[in-house]
Amino acid sequence: MDLDQLISRATGLTTGAGAALLGRLQSVRLPGVGTASAKDDPATAARRWRAVTVLAAPDRLADLPSPLAALGDRVETRVRPAPGDKGTELAARFRGPATDDDLGRLRQALRETKQLVEVGEVLRMDPRPHGERADTPGGRLLDGAVAASRKEGLL
Incomplete structure (x- = not known):
């Protein structure tokens, strides 16, 4: 085997090993380090609070806007002043089991609620x-x- 073939083979093996290692590292989850709830089991993911910061006083969120109100009694909400006096933190989570589609609708409802309160319409x-x-x-x-x-x- 000549030198060019040896280098080519070594490069191929290194590339394959690197790709396999990267594939494994992408699924590693370190507790508390910016991970998405999509990796949690469905029961844990449903109970996790999802939050947005709204540039408005907390009293403007006393009556929930329609995107969140449409989810009804299935979700519980929490409204409190945002840290650093930067508006209001609006958080919501499901009271019981939820599917991936439900979680997507909740994230969408939170974003749309933020837009309605801040801009007056959903963009x-x-x-x-x-x-x-x-x-x-x-x-x-x-x-x-x-x-x-x-x-x-x-x-």
């Missing part, structure tokens, strides 16, 4: 002012990502 990007996106595989993929981002966060 939308659809329909796009510049027209429709081309019906290509990339366009469909982007449309799907935008639709999913409403529940999972911003792109």
Whole structure:
């Protein structure tokens, strides 16, 4: 085996080992270190508080806006002054079991509530002012990502 083949083989083995290690590290969870609730079991994830900071006085949130009110008695909410006198912290969590779709609706409701209180309306990007996106595989993929981002966060 000549030197070029040896270097090529070593590079391939190193790349494969690095990819395998990275794949394992991505699923490692350190307690208390910025991890998403998606890795928790469903019962724990449902009981976790989700919160947004709203630039408004706490009394403006005495009556819950419609996005959170639509979830009804399934969720409990908490309203308190945000740290550092930076508005109001609005938090919500499910009282009982919840699916991944339920958790997505809760995150979406919190973001929409924040927008309603701060701006007066829920901001939308659809329909796009510049027209429709081309019906290509990339366009469909982007449309799907935008639709999913409403529940999972911003792109």
